[in-house]
Amino acid sequence: MTTGQKFIWLDGDLVEAADANVHVSTYALHYGIGFFEGIRAHSTSRGPAIFRLGDHIRRLQRSAAIYHLQLPYSEQELSRACHQVVTANGLSDCYLRPLVFLGEGENPVVAPLRCAIMASPHGPFVGPATAGKAARAQISAFQRYAANALPPAAKASGQYLNSYLGQTAALRSGYDEAIFLNENGFVADGWASNVFLVADGELLTPPNWTGGLPGITRDSIMRLAAEDGITVAERPVVRSDLYLADELFLTGTATGVKPVESVDGRPMAAGAPGPITARIEALMAAAVTGESQAHPEWLEYVNEYAGG
Secondary structure (H helix, E strand, O other): OOOOOOOEEEEEEEEEHOOOOOOOOOOHHOOOOEEEEEEEOOOOOEEEEOOOOOHHHHHHHHHHHHOOOOOOOOOHHHHHHHHHHHHHOOOOOOEEEEEEEEEOOOOOOOOOOOEEEEEOOOOOOOOOOOOOEEEEEOOOOOOOOOOOOOOOOEEEEHHHHHHHHHHHHHHHHHOOOOEEOOOOEEEEEEOEEEEEEEEEOOOOOOOOOOOOOOOOHHHHHHHHHOOOOOOOOOOOOHHHHOOOOOOOEEEEEOOEEEEEEEEEOOEOOOOOOOHHHOOOOHHHHHHHHOOOOHHHHHEHHHHHHHOO
C-alpha cells in the first residue's frame, strides 16, 4: 500500500508519507491493539467518489466501542480527513486505510489511541498472480475464533492473526483463498472477505452469527441483488454446501467481487464467474461509479465535498 502515496493524515495533520512514523515502543506493534477500515474511492463522471464512507467510519467507531474504547476523532473529522487524503495525493480510483492504533505510553492501559489515514492507487491484495482470475479456495484447517473468544463484529488488527494463519497455509498448499469454518462446522467467512454461494437460483450468504465480519460490500450486494429480483437469503452454510454450489464468490472492499472456481479441488457447477456472479459484478460496478441510479446516497463526491 505504500506505492503512490505522497501524504498521509496522521493525528490530525497531513504529513509527507516519509515522515509518517511511529516509535517502536508503540503498543499496537507489541499487542496488536488497533482498529481499521478499508474504503474505496472510484472514478466517476463527477470525479472521485468515496463509497459508503459514513458506514465505514461508523463501523470503525463500533469496533473500538466493542473494546470499550472511543476514537480520538469524530465521524465528521475522520470523513473530512479521508477526502483530504484523496485530494492531497491526486488520486481517483484508490483504496483508503483509516487505522486507529494504541500509541506509546507508560503502559497499554493508559496509552493514547492514535490515528492515521492512508490512500494508495491499489489495495493490499493486488498481485499479478491472482489479479483478474477466479480463485481456487481451500477450507482452512484453522477454525474461525469463537464469539466469546474474540468479537467477530470488530475489525480489530490483532484478530487478523487467525486469518493470516489460514491464508498463508492455503497459499503454501497451492490455493488462492482460505475459507473458515467456525467451531460448530458452519462457514464463517473468507480470510478477508465474506462468502456468497448460488444454489438452485438463490443467492445465499452465512448469517453474521456464524463468525463473519458484517461486511459493507456484503450488505451492498444483498440489497442490490434483491432489488434486481434475485432471491437472497441468509442461511447457515456447511462445507458440503460449498462443494455442491452452482456458483461461489467472495466479497470485500479490497477483494471486490471475486469468483471462486473450486473449493478443495471441487469445481463450481456453473463455472466462474457464473451468470449470477457476473450479474452481481455488473450491479456493483454500476453502483460504485454512479452509472446507475441505485443508492446515490452511497457516494460522496470528493470534488463536491462541503464537510470543511
